[in-house]
Amino acid sequence: MRLISWNIDSLNAALTSDSNRAVLSRDVIDTIIEMDADAIALQETKLPANGPSKKHIKHLAEYFKGYSYVWRSSQQPARKSYAGTMFLYKDKYSPKVFYPDIQVPDTMDLEGRIITLDFGEFYL
Template identity: 60%
Template structure:
């Protein structure tokens, strides 16, 4: 089974935009379509509500053999913010749920989690809240991390889980280019890293690190505003495919999809024999 996950940073821009960056993003979408994943998870769709007719036509053109489901941010949360989507091959008929986890503030209304239930396993995606500038959302983020861990372990008690997404944390110093200067930055605080450690300890395996325990310089995000971030490989690994420990031996590959010169997130791919 092949699964791909990507924080796209605006599906709307990717499908309807005319900028050079929109063109780069569409090229990556076409590359993903050509790879024919069984399931494709998208985070940070930034759709205002439902996909428009123009969005649907563009998706049908790029992914003609796929069904899709989505979850957009809704009031009292901001519109056109966060949001998630799944595309999956039409041969599949998963049960789709849009869970709330008792998160603080408006986090449960920001469209951050979708779960697909298959007969023998779950596939779920998350767009974890960023702690923000000045770590203003760090306290709420820690509550989110606890609630999300409870949710994921609940799923895993029922069936094996494959969980992907932008987790907004670089777990260990090896997971970012400049750990010493980012110790108090969102995504690399002690608190965020500790919560990710707790998540793994609750019964989950970081698929990339299982295969490549000592590989440095492998990142999934480069700052879009820093023109040389990707040229210098000054990146972070903050996107993950996690799997329940009991199916970790089924992992065949876990890697990043090359996006050329496009900065921001790279898609991540998991191949697993179920």
């Protein structure tokens, strides 16, 4: 199984902006797709609290054909559109998804930093 992890520093910008940085991020996305990963972990997605918008969903479907995804976004009182994580995994898998809190200080559990996928033989 091939796993890739990337601190994208704004999936939001990568999918919706035409800045130089967003274009570079899309080049990295293209490279990741070429690597045919079974699961892709993204950190610092910076998506809204309610998750991907219709525009994000459209772009995710275009870039990641054959993948399902789950996300966790920052929730108030943590900062808005801060941190956040996403897993994309090939449609042939159906992991159990957990959103654990680890009882850390302040608002860290609300920043959307942890998702756990249970693939049966291992946790990611």
